[in-house]
Amino acid sequence: MRKYSVVVVGIGLVGTRILQVLRERKFPVKSIKVLARSARTETIDGVDYEVVPASADAFAGAEFALFAGTEGAKGASQLYGWEAVKRGCIVIDNGDDFRMDDRVPLVVPEVNPEALRNHQGLIAVPNCSTVQMVAALAPLHRAARIRRVVVTTFQAVSGTGGAAVTELERQVADVPAGKPANPQQYPHQIFGNVIPQISTLKDIFPGYYGEEIKMIRETRKILSAPEIAVSATCVRVPVYFGHSEAINVETEKKLTAAQARELLSKAPGIVVVDDPAKSRYPMPLDAAGKDEVFVGRIREDSCHANTLDLWCVADNIRKGAATNAIQIAEKMIEMGLVK
Template identity: 50%
Template sequence: MPSVAVVGATGAVGELMRQVLIERKFPFKRIKFLASPKSAGKTLTFDGTTYPIEPISAEAFDGVDLVLSSTPASISREYSPIAASAGAIVVDNSSAWRMDPDVPLVVPEVNADALLQIRKGIVANPNCSTIQMVVALKPLHDFAGIKRVIVSTYQASSGKGATGLNDLDAQISAIGKGEPVPAHTAHVARLAGNVLAHDWKLGEEGYTEEEWKMIKETRKIMGDETIQVSPTCVRVPVRIGHSEAVNVEFHRPITVQQARELLAKAPGVVLLDNPAQGEVPQPLHCEGQDHTYVGRIRPDHSVPHGLNLWVVADNLRKGAATNAVQIAQELLNRGLLGRR
């Protein structure tokens, strides 16, 4: 059994990583929890046992086989290589390593075999919006070959962490009481009663960093640089659960019924596609769940081989913590831990 360290253990994703480790009964011989200096010295309870919170340091990784890390990218760039040099495999949730050609970017339902080549001792956990989309696209790509994807996201405030949730909750509370809406702190503008199409740092050609992540990460995970991706990422006043309208053009014919059959048996997917009975994916369905929900599958008649999908998942669980723990389970099942 591996020795495990959870880095960023007191953050929103770190807390969920701890919860998912317990839910999935992940085996370990030792476990430790690391966080920033402001949390060091405090304690936390994990599966009925109290543990001290240790500060992140080079020495903290001695004897550790597996690191589950959720920190800002700057911290990851400093400490993930240190942990890897100490012999651990690091499953990193930040954006620091995702596009490094020597670091696998993994969604276990899609490309688990990428774990067979971990050159730097680091495995990257993809962006939350990318994860749920590729889980839904993988079985369809295998069948008909994806040519182009147009995706519009409807992303929850929790994508900004606890401060994002606090922003939205305070604004909704004030509106409900007829009080002045407090100033925003996490988002670029007021979110309650609003939609934000610019809630990320701008990158090249007017696309946000979030949109470029979806373009580049999708190609890397799917192992196909020819896939064209055109994203528009939007923040909406939802607490938990990202939704995506996904339009897909394929190289080969695929019917709605074939897509439903493929998705119904795809790993990690829940097919919820009966709009006449009100059965379509909603953020409320996915909160606290590890699956990716897919529905509203319908033909796109504007191209020869096109489909429209509606895809919803819990951005904190499947979009972050659960996917990281699933990667750890794959590493354990393949006998890759404790060998470096």
């Protein structure tokens, strides 16, 4: 079997998980290089990885570069993404820098693998909250055409990065002991709280924060359906791993709850957990550490025709980032898209 040289850029929460998932899924690795800002050795699950400072030339000779650096002008993707493509690498980027770029397919492999065919070297993983939502919506869209989605998210602090996990751990100890919360990652204390703000306000969608705008625009791009109406309220909750979403979805054709349950049960990568009488539904404590998207509380909206309510949970670092990135690489190999 052919093996591939892989570069992993960034070794924070997502980069670490990429290294773990590559091993778990037995990705056919010939060699692994880990790049970050500073040189050191990192040990993950007993395996030592030598981390070297990122540079454009570090990508020469690799088939895949999985990017998990921070976003923006000083982040790895903007500095090295297209440089790696120039050096012959397929770049799979977890960040937001190029998701809405027309040159860049935005892919959830169970939903729109065909978008990979026209790739120009750089492929983007959607925002974590979008990945799990479109995975749950796609089977319903194919069967009954979605008209409108209204979603409220309950997002784990790990979605902000390693420093936010540390901040919640610190507040869990400090606040009950009477010490100040001293929030750094969020505008308010997250321990014992719920913060209806993820990212910052943007002019393009007045009143919406950045994460909400990502869910709106990315959903339309992935489903190739610019006409779908999407509204989102994204909320940070004091959970470590696993995003939860309450999704209200209106379709052109009526789907009963039983039909939706059947469609979702058969969909790849989806696990239906839906026995509300026995208090069985997806929860972040159960989804953390797993690669699937969990859906439950599937019911017909009692006050609006052709509309369903769903509850959807996934591990934001796995399916929302690392696992989805590796599944894209696996799909490209399967489709014969790697030179």
